Amino acid sequence: MRPTLRFAKTACALMCSALLSAAAHGAMVELADNELSEVTGQAFINLTTDSNAGINYTRLNFGMDIDTQLNMNKLKLGLYGRTGEAANTADINIDNFALGSVNADDTINPFRISNPFLELAYKNNKVVGVRLGFGEAQGHLSGNINTYTGNLAIDIFGKGSYLGPKITCGWDFIVCLPAKGLVSGVWANEDFKAEASLVNGSGNADPVRGTMAGLTNGTKLSMPDSSAAANFLLGLFTSQNCGLLGVNTCFNLSDYGSIPIGKFDNQTQQFTGTANGVFLSMQTENVQWRDQQDASKFITALAGAFMNIPRNADGTAAITLSFQQALEGIARKDTCLGSATHGC
Amino acid sequence: MMRSIGFGFLVSFAACSSAEMQELADEELSTVQGAGFGFVLDSIMLDASGANITINDIERVRSDGIKENMPVKLSEFYLSGSGSNKGANKTPVTLGRLNHPFTVTLGKGEEMRALSDTWELRSKVVREGGANKTVQYWAPSGASQWVQTTPSNVAVLTLAFPERMTSGGSSCISGYAGAGLNCSSDPSGRADLGMRFDFSVGGGRKDILDFDLAQLTMDGSYLRLWGDNSRKQLVGEALINIFAKNLDISACTAPEASANCTSAAALAGTMYLTNAYANISLGYGKSQPLQFDVNSNGQFVLELSNPVNTAGTAAQRNAQAADFYANTPRTNLVFDNMNIGYGRPPANGFANMPGAALNSNGQAVVGGGGMSWGYNFGRNEISGLSFNYLKVTSRDL
Numbered sequence: 001m002r003p004t005l006r007f008a009k010t011a012c013a014l015m016c017s018a019l020l021s022a023a024a025h026g027a028m029v030e031l032a033d034n035e036l037s038e039v040t041g042q043a044f045i046n047l048t049t050d051s052n053a054g055i056n057y058t059r060l061n062f063g064m065d066i067d068t069q070l071n072m073n074k075l076k077l078g079l080y081g082r083t084g085e086a087a088n089t090a091d092i093n094i095d096n097f098a099l100g101s102v103n104a105d106d107t108i109n110p111f112r113i114s115n116p117f118l119e120l121a122y123k124n125n126k127v128v129g130v131r132l133g134f135g136e137a138q139g140h141l142s143g144n145i146n147t148y149t150g151n152l153a154i155d156i157f158g159k160g161s162y163l164g165p166k167i168t169c170g171w172d173f174i175v176c177l178p179a180k181g182l183v184s185g186v187w188a189n190e191d192f193k194a195e196a197s198l199v200n201g202s203g204n205a206d207p208v209r210g211t212m213a214g215l216t217n218g219t220k221l222s223m224p225d226s227s228a229a230a231n232f233l234l235g236l237f238t239s240q241n242c243g244l245l246g247v248n249t250c251f252n253l254s255d256y257g258s259i260p261i262g263k264f265d266n267q268t269q270q271f272t273g274t275a276n277g278v279f280l281s282m283q284t285e286n287v288q289w290r291d292q293q294d295a296s297k298f299i300t301a302l303a304g305a306f307m308n309i310p311r312n313a314d315g316t317a318a319i320t321l322s323f324q325q326a327l328e329g330i331a332r333k334d335t336c337l338g339s340a341t342h343g344c
Numbered sequence: 345m346m347r348s349i350g351f352g353f354l355v356s357f358a359a360c361s362s363a364e365m366q367e368l369a370d371e372e373l374s375t376v377q378g379a380g381f382g383f384v385l386d387s388i389m390l391d392a393s394g395a396n397i398t399i400n401d402i403e404r405v406r407s408d409g410i411k412e413n414m415p416v417k418l419s420e421f422y423l424s425g426s427g428s429n430k431g432a433n434k435t436p437v438t439l440g441r442l443n444h445p446f447t448v449t450l451g452k453g454e455e456m457r458a459l460s461d462t463w464e465l466r467s468k469v470v471r472e473g474g475a476n477k478t479v480q481y482w483a484p485s486g487a488s489q490w491v492q493t494t495p496s497n498v499a500v501l502t503l504a505f506p507e508r509m510t511s512g513g514s515s516c517i518s519g520y521a522g523a524g525l526n527c528s529s530d531p532s533g534r535a536d537l538g539m540r541f542d543f544s545v546g547g548g549r550k551d552i553l554d555f556d557l558a559q560l561t562m563d564g565s566y567l568r569l570w571g572d573n574s575r576k577q578l579v580g581e582a583l584i585n586i587f588a589k590n591l592d593i594s595a596c597t598a599p600e601a602s603a604n605c606t607s608a609a610a611l612a613g614t615m616y617l618t619n620a621y622a623n624i625s626l627g628y629g630k631s632q633p634l635q636f637d638v639n640s641n642g643q644f645v646l647e648l649s650n651p652v653n654t655a656g657t658a659a660q661r662n663a664q665a666a667d668f669y670a671n672t673p674r675t676n677l678v679f680d681n682m683n684i685g686y687g688r689p690p691a692n693g694f695a696n697m698p699g700a701a702l703n704s705n706g707q708a709v710v711g712g713g714g715m716s717w718g719y720n721f722g723r724n725e726i727s728g729l730s731f732n733y734l735k736v737t738s739r740d741l
Contacts, residue, residue, distance in 0.1 A: 043401075043402075043403055043740055043741060044643070044738035044739060044740065044741060045402055045741070046402065046403040046404065046405055046411065046741050047402065047403070047404045047405070047414055047543070047545060048404070048405045049404070049407075049545050049546060049547060049549075056549065056597060058543070058545055058551050061741055063738055063739045063740055063741040064736055064737065064738055064739070065736075065737045065739065066734075066735070066736050066737075067733070067734070067735045068731060068733060068734045068735070069731070069732040069733040069734075070729060070730065070731045070732065070734070071728075071729070071730055071732065072726060072727070072728055072729045073483070073484065073674075073727050073728025073729075074725055074726070074727045074728060075725075075726055076723070076724065076725045076726075077721075077724050077725075078721050078722060078724065079722045079723040079724070079725075080694075080720055080721060080722025080723070081722075090722075090723075096481065100732075100733070102732065105654055105661075106650070106652045106654050106661045106665070107650075107654050108650055108732060108733045110733055110735075120551070120595060122551075122595075122596070122597045122613070124609065124612075125596050125597045125598065125605060125606065125609035125613070126595075126596050126597075126605075126608075126609040126610075126612040126613030126685075127595035127596065127613040127615070127684065128613075128684075255471075255472075257470075257472055282721060283719075284684050284685065284718065284719035285719070303719060304719075304721065305721065305724075328473050328474040329471070329472060329473060329474070330472070330473070331472035331473045332470075332472060332479075335732075336481070336482070336665070336669070336732075337650070337651070337652045337661065337664075337665035337668065337669075337732055338652070338661060338662040338663075338664070338665025338666055338669070339465070339480050339662050339665070339666075340465060340479075340480040340481050340482050340665070340669070341479050341480060341481070342468070342470065342479040342480070342481040343481035343482060343483065344463075344481060344482040344665075344669050344730070
């Protein structure tokens, strides 16, 4: 095209577009400030307040849906000297932390978070705590858990046929042997259940810088679907000093490479629901935070850094393990793309 | 009438002046290299302590469920040279140097470089499910490297802070090597920055958050933008570095009618961060650019997609993953010490800092450093964070 023709074509196009735009904009009028102020837009942030027992709370709510698969080399909160705890330990210390998982073909299983919020607690007009909460959370949490402070609610399920052979009897054989026979025989196809939490090596509750999860002293096995009589008999046996009928009932947290957050079906290996009370907080004293899943209740977070993975409102735990997983640990889910699997 | 004539003249002028202009194709634009300029903020000082800015249209929800506007007042905003004592003694500061200025440039993607920690693939034996097995993982080597993070054959618009250096730099945080010794800004080029927010939360109460950063520098930060042909959208990557010797956040409440919190509450409710730094990395342009979009509902969508093409062969996917993990800048957030109340840590730290004396049982002894109220959270660290996938979608509350 010759330059003169190109100029003529460009000039024509410009004139046409100017005329067109004049016509198209003819009906538009500017908004006055007071009219513009009526446009509310998309409100994905709001603020709520609360109070209880002399503490005022301010919560900033975020309307967000977050799907993620992330890896972190170190998550270390609250590395300071704490009475009764080993030196150079932290309230929460997890290496190779990850959320979500990766399939063999490098597709992603994201960790899902909805309705996150940031909340401040004030006492005597000064801040005493801050928490990052997740309205809903679902997915695998992976890591080498060195220490953990907080709530870690675990349900352990399993068939008698798996548990029975693990029972070893000692001086208590008079009651132990019949129990072993029942669990391995009559109750072989029954589901057994126990509730576990953070413990120390003696089976005592240990929610501060814990390194083990298991059955606290006095915890009983139960059979949710069985008769009262069977549960009565089972109730005669309680976990003591990390043992129940010779079965080890305390497990190193470091053996759990990946734990499911949310309702998880061990049979199908699929999530069936979300965990609704997960939060991470830091407070200068023990602070009661309102329970996200039962507004009439409060959860006491201990001073320092604190992670809450609680029991669901229906009583089920956020984490559900089989006896085999509890006894042998859980293999870490692949959390990395490519050839690496255990940190990236 | 005059306005019409003027409009017509402008159209004609635009037509004439546009006559010889032709748009550049992306590949032509990508050959442009080195266009841009640098600048230094010489003797700058900002004092808006007397100004009040009110932010409206953030809603508060009353206990009866009714939503109403919550005014947020911004005040006590200042930028000063360091040593200002939280803005009380403001002095001018020069940000950037002539040989290490702020820059706005248009350059080739293959010429862009970013300073990234070097990560390497390692193996270890783990015991899982009752059996031993050898697994692979990526870990930081302790070294750092300059790497290309942007794709080749694209024109990249960059806004960059003064760069970090390979040698001869200053410590990014004075007296603390953990944040790096490679900042180009010297200690006299650090700024103090502060601002205060008053939230009218309702019920006759207001919450006050008062931020004061001391010796702030942001060397190595950048924002890079370019057009992505395959996605047909503007994409980018960003690294936001924040290095501060001190960050104090006073969080307290007061009656709505009061100008300030009581001094006791303001001091006891102050969070003191010492030797604090953040490296916030969003996007790895070569395979995981940051995408920001607004969907048809008017909600924003922020996305970092999988950097690996899952349709590729295993060898291709491994190579893409290896490039990503070896080179992508990671996100770190480190507070070498954090305490609420107690005041600023003494020179040797509080009695319960990680290196504190131990008792005869080898256990640390907790103490408040002689202060009457507070809690020392010690060191807090999130490091080596990277996203294989992230999608954040907003929605109405």
